[in-house]
Amino acid sequence: xxxxxxxxxxxxxxxxxxxxxxxxxxxxxxxxxxxxxxxxxxxxxxxxxxxxxxxxxxxxxxxxxxxxxxxxxxxxxxxxxxxxxxxxxxxxxxxxxxxxxxxxxxxxxxxxxxxxxxxxxxxxxxxxxxxxxxxxxxxxxxxxxxxxxxxxxxxxxxxxxxxxxxxxxxxxxxxxxxxxxxxxxxxxxxxxxxxxxxxxxxxxxxxxxxxxxxxxxxxxxxxxxxxxxxxxxxxxxxxxxxxxxxxxxxxxxxxxxxxxxxxxxxxxxxxxxxxxxx
Amino acid sequence: xxxxxxxxxxxxxxxxxxxxxxxxxxxxxxxxxxxxxxxxxxxxxxxxxxxxxxxxxxxxxxxxxxxxxxxxxxxxxxxxxxxxxxxxxxxxxxxxxxxxxxxxxxxxxxxxxxxxxxxxxxxxxxxxxxxxxxxxxxxxxxxxxxxxxxxxxxxxxxxxxxxxxxxxxxxxxxxxxxxxxxxxxxxxxxxxxxxxxxxxxxxxxxxxxxxxxxxxxxxxxxxxxxxxxxxxxxxxxxxxxxxxxxxxxxxxxxxxxxxxxxxxxxxxxxx
Amino acid sequence: xxxxxxxxxxxxxxxxxxxxxxxxxxxxxxxxxxxxxxxxxxxxxxxxxxxxxxxxxxxxxxxxxxxxxxxxxxxxxxxxxxxxxxxxxxxxxxxxxxxxxxxxxxxxxxxxxxxxxxxxxxxxxxxxxxxxxxxxxxxxxxxxxxxxxxxxxxxxxxxxxxxxxxxxxxxxxxxxxxxxxxxxxxxxxxxxxxxxxxxxxxxxxxxxxxxxxxxxxxxxxxxxxxxxxxxxxxxxxxxxxxxxxxxxxxxxxxxxxxx
Numbered sequence: 001x002x003x004x005x006x007x008x009x010x011x012x013x014x015x016x017x018x019x020x021x022x023x024x025x026x027x028x029x030x031x032x033x034x035x036x037x038x039x040x041x042x043x044x045x046x047x048x049x050x051x052x053x054x055x056x057x058x059x060x061x062x063x064x065x066x067x068x069x070x071x072x073x074x075x076x077x078x079x080x081x082x083x084x085x086x087x088x089x090x091x092x093x094x095x096x097x098x099x100x101x102x103x104x105x106x107x108x109x110x111x112x113x114x115x116x117x118x119x120x121x122x123x124x125x126x127x128x129x130x131x132x133x134x135x136x137x138x139x140x141x142x143x144x145x146x147x148x149x150x151x152x153x154x155x156x157x158x159x160x161x162x163x164x165x166x167x168x169x170x171x172x173x174x175x176x177x178x179x180x181x182x183x184x185x186x187x188x189x190x191x192x193x194x195x196x197x198x199x200x201x202x203x204x205x206x207x208x209x210x211x212x213x214x215x216x217x218x219x220x221x222x223x224x225x226x227x228x229x230x231x232x233x234x235x236x237x238x239x240x241x242x243x244x245x246x247x248x249x250x251x252x253x254x255x256x257x258x259x260x261x262x263x264x265x266x267x268x269x270x271x272x273x274x275x276x277x278x
Numbered sequence: 279x280x281x282x283x284x285x286x287x288x289x290x291x292x293x294x295x296x297x298x299x300x301x302x303x304x305x306x307x308x309x310x311x312x313x314x315x316x317x318x319x320x321x322x323x324x325x326x327x328x329x330x331x332x333x334x335x336x337x338x339x340x341x342x343x344x345x346x347x348x349x350x351x352x353x354x355x356x357x358x359x360x361x362x363x364x365x366x367x368x369x370x371x372x373x374x375x376x377x378x379x380x381x382x383x384x385x386x387x388x389x390x391x392x393x394x395x396x397x398x399x400x401x402x403x404x405x406x407x408x409x410x411x412x413x414x415x416x417x418x419x420x421x422x423x424x425x426x427x428x429x430x431x432x433x434x435x436x437x438x439x440x441x442x443x444x445x446x447x448x449x450x451x452x453x454x455x456x457x458x459x460x461x462x463x464x465x466x467x468x469x470x471x472x473x474x475x476x477x478x479x480x481x482x483x484x485x486x487x488x489x490x491x492x493x494x495x496x497x498x499x500x501x502x503x504x505x506x507x508x509x510x511x512x513x514x515x516x517x518x519x520x521x522x523x524x525x526x527x528x529x530x531x532x533x534x535x536x537x538x539x540x541x542x543x544x545x546x547x548x549x
Numbered sequence: 550x551x552x553x554x555x556x557x558x559x560x561x562x563x564x565x566x567x568x569x570x571x572x573x574x575x576x577x578x579x580x581x582x583x584x585x586x587x588x589x590x591x592x593x594x595x596x597x598x599x600x601x602x603x604x605x606x607x608x609x610x611x612x613x614x615x616x617x618x619x620x621x622x623x624x625x626x627x628x629x630x631x632x633x634x635x636x637x638x639x640x641x642x643x644x645x646x647x648x649x650x651x652x653x654x655x656x657x658x659x660x661x662x663x664x665x666x667x668x669x670x671x672x673x674x675x676x677x678x679x680x681x682x683x684x685x686x687x688x689x690x691x692x693x694x695x696x697x698x699x700x701x702x703x704x705x706x707x708x709x710x711x712x713x714x715x716x717x718x719x720x721x722x723x724x725x726x727x728x729x730x731x732x733x734x735x736x737x738x739x740x741x742x743x744x745x746x747x748x749x750x751x752x753x754x755x756x757x758x759x760x761x762x763x764x765x766x767x768x769x770x771x772x773x774x775x776x777x778x779x780x781x782x783x784x785x786x787x788x789x790x791x792x793x794x795x796x797x798x799x800x801x802x803x804x805x806x807x808x
Binding site for chain 3: 031121177229
């Protein structure tokens with residue numbers, strides 16, 4: 001509780017007034033307020049309605065297209081790139097992270113290389129992807145997998161190394177073998193980190209899929225947005241941007257829920273959860 | 279000087295309401311050192327928060343020099359138990375002690391003098407430009423005390439300030455607080471669950487009983503001044519007072535208090 | 550851990566990356582694929598292109614766009630984050646809007662930026678700022694809302710004014726979280742700089758790299774990729790350095806808390 005809030009509440013209690021707007025209504029009010037504001041700005045041509053049509057028209061266009069197969073096809077294509085990229089990244093990064101992270105010598109040998117490759121912006125590889133894979137699904141998957149690989153690898157490394165040394169020593173003193181220690185001690189305590197990593201990697205994979213569609217022209221939502229813009233269909237462009245935003249929100253929500261389940265017991269993960277390298 | 283007048287504090291409302299403080303009444307005189315002692319979980323911290331104006335009471339009020347407290351008063355300073363969390367880790371000792379003085383808008387030289395004097399009183403001059411986390415726990419609590427002193431309060435509230443330090447440091451800090459209290463002539467309200475500490479330090483002891491928290495009784499402590507860790511604690515009066523407070527806390531609500539003379543006689547008779 | 554293991558680790562830390570580099574060098578020199586030119590060619594092209602032939606024409610504009618967008622994002626993110634972090638009701642109200650806007654994959658906003666602002670520098674700065682603001686904002690909110698209650702009580706007891714408590718208590722207390730957001734924002738800024746220059750620009754590193762690919766100037770393309778990698782590494786390092794300096798107290802406090 002913030003001190004200001006406490007003070008405000010105190011003042012309110014003394015003057016005997018209840019807040020007029022209950023807490024649950026605040027999100028609705030603010031969303032409606034923002035929508036109304038943009039509707040107003042566009043209707044009054046404060047923002048040119050040619051480049052920013054009224055929100056109601058965007059939503060109406062979105063509604064119309066919900067019934068068409070083209071929209072769903074584009075969503076499916078974007079999700080395909082996202083899923084394959086994330087899947088490949090997970091299949092590589094998690095085992096590599098566990099092996100490298102649980103061996104001191106291996107970690108120290110590779111640390112320099114990882115630290116150098118990780119900050120390379122994955123989009124720098126777009127030209128290479130075009131050269132090697134062309135403008136189809138493979139380019140999209142390659143970029144999404146490359147970008148999310150690093151996120152997952154680093155989270156897995158953190159997780160494996162954050163294992164409580166007391167727990168490892170205890171396991172060792174009970175005569176657990178190396179493999180057993182990995183399975184019984186290291187993995188369980190690394191799982192929360194990996195869960196966070198998967199959520200962050202999912203965001204990154206989606207970003208790279210849409211980027212590939214926009215820049216390279218792989219089929220999917222990104223390309224549809226670009227086509228709508230160059231074809232002058234402004235309402236459709238905004239409708240597609242809204243769909244992309246909702247898709248991002250939806251995927252994030254799924255993984256955030258799964259993550260909360262896995263790490264409800266792990267307080268160290270509470271802070272810095274929003275640190276999302278891309 | 280300070281009156282706690284039929285103070286009540288309830289958390290929550292309806293069926294979930296938890297009564298933290300039942301109905302408290304006591305007074306603290308000018309320049310007095312009063313210890314509030316009671317078992318763990320009897321709402322001591324809640325009481326202090328109400329006294330310092332951090333929490334609004336549910337009923338009743340706290341008055342400081344006949345003025346109702348409804349926010350932290352300017353004449354009051356508070357020392358918390360968690361020294362490591364009440365000092366600002368990004369400020370040096372000097373900055374920590376000087377920070378509250380910003381409210382007073384003093385000339386720079388005068389503020390600097392107050393800071394240095396307070397730090398000298400707690401014997402930390404050598405560490406003025408260190409950060410709190412570079413100091414030991416006892417030293418950090420001394421910084422918190424210096425910060426309270428430099429603020430020149432008329433009344434100093436302390437919330438189990440020595441509960442998280444080791445025994446030797448604790449004894450040193452007890453003597454330190456008695457010394458600076460004389461030097462600065464400040465009124466002190468000291469909350470503790472440690473009976474020895476309350477008897478050793480105070481002029482008067484307010485004994486609380488738990489759930490709902492009420493005043494069990496108020497005792498005068500007439501041990502000779504200045505107090506000394508060895509000599510004072512050797513006195514038969516010290517032992518009998520200690521035993522008396524102990525029994526008072528253990529005694530259930532509604533039981534008649536034992537005769538104090540009887541208790542002290544029983545305690546001081548050599549076996 | 551024995552002394553020998555430590556020494557071995559330190560040696561490996563130097564030897565393995567060098568060995569990897571050597572392998573790459575030899576491999577790239579001895580293979581015939583057009584797409585992977587010898588490392589030596591890439592390096593000499595790098596030398597010809599970036600030091601300092603195209604430095605003023607492409608690197609400087611790119612860096613300026615990035616710096617502008619990033620700075621705007623940090624200032625706005627911290628300012629709004631402090632306000633939202635201190636007001637529970639404002640936070641409840643703003644959450645759905647923030648959650649939606651930050652969920653939009655950033656490149657999807659490019660067509661919007663081109664349409665509303667045009668293809669100039671301000672569009673790129675806008676896109677970079679728009680994307681970088683979220684991690685800073687969300688982390689600042691978390692930090693400002695999670696100030697230790699004992700510190701808050703201390704601030705209140707000593708009657709610290711609104712301004713002082715915001716700038717000297719809440720801001721530094723949220724510092725570690727703010728920096729976590731800033732670190733993310735830096736890598737996002739670089740990415741969005743590249744994408745926005747690839748989509749709509751006539752200069753900049755992103756533009757150069759894509760043009761090089763389109764005209765099949767493969768060593769040039771690789772030299773651009775290499776430059777972006779180096780930039781990413783340097784920027785990340787710079788933020789870590791600044792963070793170490795500004796948050797020296799935090800590392801000290803944490804180390805002493807862990808004993």
